[in-house]
Amino acid sequence: MAHSLTEENYLKALFNTANKAGEVNVAELSKTLEIKMPTVTSMMKKLADKKLVHYESYKPPRLTEKGRREAGLIIRKHRLTEMFLVDKMKLGWEDVHDIAEQIEHIQSPVFFEKMDEMLDFPKLDPHGSPIPDRNGKVVLKDYTKLSDCREGEKVKLAAVINSSSDFLKFLNTYELRLGTKIKIRSIETFDKSMKVSYGKARAETLSNLVCERLLVEKE
Amino acid sequence: MAHSLTEENYLKALFNTANKAGEVNVAELSKTLEIKMPTVTSMMKKLADKKLVHYESYKPPRLTEKGRREAGLIIRKHRLTEMFLVDKMKLGWEDVHDIAEQIEHIQSPVFFEKMDEMLDFPKLDPHGSPIPDRNGKVVLKDYTKLSDCREGEKVKLAAVINSSSDFLKFLNTYELRLGTKIKIRSIETFDKSMKVSYGKARAETLSNLVCERLLVEKE
């Protein structure tokens, strides 16, 4: 019934890198997991035997309903943990991913229920990603990339994409956090960099690379 | 440098079941780990290669200084976690062992430093066992088994031996907790059971099996 740590990591990767159709290339899985393709292929067969993925030779694997649920529950544990580490243990949002990556594999329903309760049943993790519910289901918000906004718009930072420690430390030094209200002053047509104002920063320039990683809500 | 989960479990077992000379039989390790003797033998060789145990054929293995330190640090993580689960997460002392058994393998110094800080640097875990220091060193208290006390003595419950969930639940129903002051009214010579009083219980009978698992401090 329970899955190995390895299997759990494949389930997570399938969940996180799936396209709208729920499919992922073996090549992409291989890349994100840093595991060679033949190994991924053989694990897909194993997970197919366990009814966790749909798999046919030469076609992109896809989580089954069951697999998506299991994956969602692991991600739920990951995100609850991140929230706990930030809110209760006062760690920075740039420091919690690696710890959560380990704690998400803890087998103890009561442990995570206690966390959930202590956090008053949060819906979002510290990076703005939705925490799947008790059935592993996620409700996706329709945020916009800052890079897709227009001059003059006023938006609120709602989530970050690909929350690597380095990127989050960069945001820290710029005093950009979730909830920060941003006004787009101007957009440089050449490199799509944006001149924005927020908080004390009255005319900060953000590169397109940064803007593409920031998800915002329009006012 | 880091050890596998499996190796960590052997180190812990070596630490926990060592006699005064620091030695453990292969047979006993086999029993406590629930792993067959040949497997234990081969792991002893592996740990000897890593300079974590002293090992010679047909002699009882013994942790090296390095091995004892590493083992102590794992047990430190275990006991800090138990304390955290009881104090901060409000789990019962009978529910924390299995969770701590998993969390003790988390690789993240900062995570456990935060715990330690939040708990205000505790010296004992929720079962009265000493928490090893940052170097993996334990300071042993010289408690007495309740079963070794004499009629008329007044003692205080300081720790429990072999803290299985069932035993701890038993203590819960008897309202026996760490710190409880106990007076020994009489000892039955036939079965060594004790009639004791403590708290609201004025004449409770405790079997020798129970008394042997309770460590007390004399007033």
Add this chain to the structure above:
DNA sequence: TGAAAAAGTTAGACAAATCTAACAATTAAA
């Protein structure tokens, strides 16, 4: 003190998860 019991080791097999090398299918491009 010598036979029986207990403890420990060796040898060889197995499962899980990984890899590389070689081959096959699919997709993209000239």
Add this chain to the structure above:
DNA sequence: TTTAATTGTTAGATTTGTCTAACTTTTTCA
């Protein structure tokens, strides 16, 4: 539309940690 590149699979080896069966050493005790 044929070829080249990409993607995916098969086959077989490797590592880690486990097992059983058979053998050896040490300990116990009659």
